[in-house]
Amino acid sequence: MEKLKKGLVFGKFMPVHKGHLALIAFAKSRCEHLIVSMSFMPNDPINHTLRFAWLQKIFEGDNAITLVEKIDDFHDESLPLFEATKLWADFIRREFPDIEGFFCSEDYGEPLAFHLGLPCIWFDKAREQVPVSATKIRQNPFQYWDFIPLVVQPYFVKKICLFGPESVGKTVLSQKLAEYYKTVFVPEAAREILTSNDIDVGIITKIGERQTELVKEKMAIANKLLFCDTDLITTQIYAQHYLDFVPAVLKSLEQEVVYDLYFLLDIDVPWVNDPLRDLGHRRAEMYQVFKAELDARQISYVSINGNWEERMEKMIAEINRLTILKDE
Known part of the structure; x- marks a missing residue:
């Protein structure tokens, strides 16, 4: 024609x-x-x-x-x-x-x-x-x-946050879940910025900004799911702990990323020492701080406990419910 x-x-x-x-x-x-x-x-x-x-x-x-x-x-x-x-x-x-x-x-x-x-x-x-x-x-x-075109896919990516105090397996489990679901995970920005726990406003702000950047970068390449081993609530918790106040920019950055599922990881696993971990003697107290922050925001979460295998099984079951995915 x-x-x-x-x-x-x-x-x-x-x-x-x-x-x-x-x-x-x-x-x-x-x-x-x-x-x-x-x-x-x-x-x-x-x-x-x-x-x-x-x-x-x-x-x-x-x-x-x-x-x-x-x-x-x-x-x-x-x-x-x-x-x-x-x-x-x-x-x-x-x-x-x-x-x-x-x-x-x-x-x-x-x-x-x-x-x-x-x-x-x-x-x-x-x-x-x-x-x-x-x-x-x-x-x-x-x-x-x-x-779905590549430019559109990030909109539909489900963001899953592994949340909790030090040494509960957030990083390792994020990596394992990413491998299981053939996708990527967001590392903890503080690990690439900090060399000690001598933290000031500039450093904590840099951590918050970089963490937000990392989530957005990884969303662009994620395969349906994105696993994050921390979030901006966590950054605020540590700002309050080390500085005795929370910079307003961290609260603003928190609003830029909304997670579809939170896992609150319990402290019933062995403590692993690390140069940046200094709250091993206050694990139970810090767990309650993390829990209280979610409760204060009325954020629903799934509590995860048990050994590493049990934690993986529980999280996979919850993720599959969220996403209508089935084990392969």
């Missing part, structure tokens, strides 16, 4: 997935120029600014595609599809008056084409080429992980 001078693809892209990308590639091959319009509402499950940023990243430098973002003030869910698409047609005429056709794989294509008086060019309506939908991804992202 002869190429359209200008075509349109529109949707919510919540999230954008490989089915969308296949549709856009198909449309682009049949247009001299393609408009990709993302509609949104303020209460969408995935923030529209983030969704549009994903599209911008994916199509960065592609001069044949124009990305636009439009608030959805035209759809009326109370109307049957034929009547609703009349409103859509009015919106498209107003916003994109010079398009010559649109591309889609949804049932609305036929009535919308009728109201617009423009062709609907179909792509994979049966969803055979790319059997996925945004709804399915939101409901179970891990089942459809391979259909």
Whole structure:
């Protein structure tokens, strides 16, 4: 068929997935120029600014595609599809008056084409080429992980924090869990910064900033799960212990990363001495401090105790419940 001078693809892209990308590639091959319009509402499950940023990243430098973002003030869910698409047609005429056709794989294509008086060019309506939908991804992202573009995957990564006082196995267990689930873990930033426990505001702030950076860096390469052997609550606990106050920046940084699951590790394992560990004589007290911080924030957690094998078994069971994963 002869190429359209200008075509349109529109949707919510919540999230954008490989089915969308296949549709856009198909449309682009049949247009001299393609408009990709993302509609949104303020209460969408995935923030529209983030969704549009994903599209911008994916199509960065592609001069044949124009990305636009439009608030959805035209759809009326109370109307049957034929009547609703009349409103859509009015919106498209107003916003994109010079398009010559649109591309889609949804049932609305036929009535919308009728109201617009423009062709609907179909792509994979049966969803055979790319059997996925945004709804399915939101409901179970891990089942459809391979259909999620790399730039989008970090949004769906489940972040799991191993939490507790010194020498309860946070680092070793984070590494083992990462190996088990074929993903990565976030090390403790303090270990790469500290040479002693002579801590000041500058050092504790640097630790908090670096810990936050590390989580974000690792999210970009994580395979569905990300294991973290500390968090910013922990940094604040040690700030209070060594400085007798918590710098405001640490509280701000805490808000930048939200964890999907907390494991509170008990102290019923042998103490292992380490040059940076100086609270072995106060283990029970510090355990209660860690527990109290979670309780004060109303953060749910799973208590983990027992030997190393028992700890791994308990955590794997909880992670599988969280993620609908099964042991292989």
